[in-house]
Amino acid sequence: MLSLQYIRENVERVKRDVLLRNTTAPIDRILQLDEDRRGLLQQVEALRAKRNTVSKAIGQSKDAADREIRVAEMRLVGDEIDRLDGRLKKVETELQEKLYEVPNILDPNVPKGPDETSNRVVEVVGELPHFPFAPRPHWEIGEIVGGLDIERGAKMSGSRFYTLRGALARLQRALIQLMLNEHGRAGFTEAYLPYMLNEASLYAAGQLPKFRDNLYRDAEEDYFFIPTAEVAFVNLYRDEIIPAGELPMRFVAHTPCFRREKMSAGRDVRGIKRGHQFEKVEMFVYCEPEQSAAELDLLVAQARSIPAILGLPYRLVELCSGDVGFNATRTFDLEIWAPGQGEWLEVSSASNCLDFQARRANIRYRSGGAQPTRNPHMLNASGLALPRTVIAVMENYQREDGSIAIPEVLQAYMGMDLIPAVTR
């Protein structure tokens, strides 16, 4: 959420960025409501001040007749306050709703463009592998080595669910451990978080009301399943004032993520690339505004360290204005090459959200001394999404017989250096 004051003082910038995002937002309506609100507020407060003063006098008055007159008078004032207050509440409710519809401002460095075709490839790292045979997609490899069971996942739960067994399940866990250890070593505090959050938390993180369609929820209780650990991290300090001297705070957590993926029914149905439930390691940073640009660089560096040590070819992509998410001012995606499927797989998205989420979640910090409280900047980055990393390892390290070589850094975690082809 942007502050009203910022919108008021930067109308042209805000409108321009909304256009660059190829979307719409009710800026003019917001300005009108803001003006209405301030007018009503001043009237209501003047009446309240009057009532407070007179009511105090009534309490002290000894003259019964005089009291009667003033009480009657204040009853009328009270009615007028109720009337104006009702109008004020309506205005404030609509203003809040409309403010929720305004996306974050864009960083000036963001490339301009209407959709993902304008995204900028910043860097390609590593050689795309050349195989002396036709590389297989991971669902075929999974069948050869055994352990990837899509049918039973569908039987138990439905489409877009799968099970892993044996070495493949172990491969996923090894990758999680590796990621947590790498980020932990870089100073990120490991966190264990709830996987279900209440409705207020989903609003604070911006998932509601806009993305209700993509969330799973408990039908009877106030629990929503997290679509990403980011939602939990945003709420970690909701409605709090962080004491001076604690920023930056850097966290990492492994959680499952749950997404209905209703929008994309029919897409990416093969294999494990897009499921309703998947594991992810997520990094999150709370920092002072002056630090957030550097923190974004740090998050990108952390995320890309993972494909680097796994020896997986990847590329860094900066999202263009039309593709940057609602909350973010600037976003870098990390994509790993999957030679079997022949496509780049998005395994991480690193975003600087400035104070946009902090304002909505009512998070402030003290900068020390007599300074007023400020909203911290908040950033998030996957580090990384597991299924697609598993796919990348399977497809990049596959051998002609369908077995999978284990990258050297993973061998200790796995206790093996090869997932053999199973004779069937």
Place this chain on the structure above:
RNA sequence: GGAGAGGUGGCAGAGUGGUUUAAUGCAGCCGUCUUGAAAACGGCCGUGGCGCAAGUCACCGGGAGUUCGAAUCUCCCCCUCUCCGCCA
């Protein structure tokens, strides 16, 4: 799930309808004193909205109500603690 007790500023803790503009203590900040520190003394010390300003309004877990006036009374909800039950 049942019974009971609670929820007030950074912390502790008063306050059951009107000098509460939330007492008091601790912690914190500034100053006096001191070579320095401690002690003592004096002052400051919550968050947010509106306003050029003076100032004003709101907030005592959340919401709704009663009243001229609510931290205080009523109703609903949430959370914490203790005991019981159930369970990993």
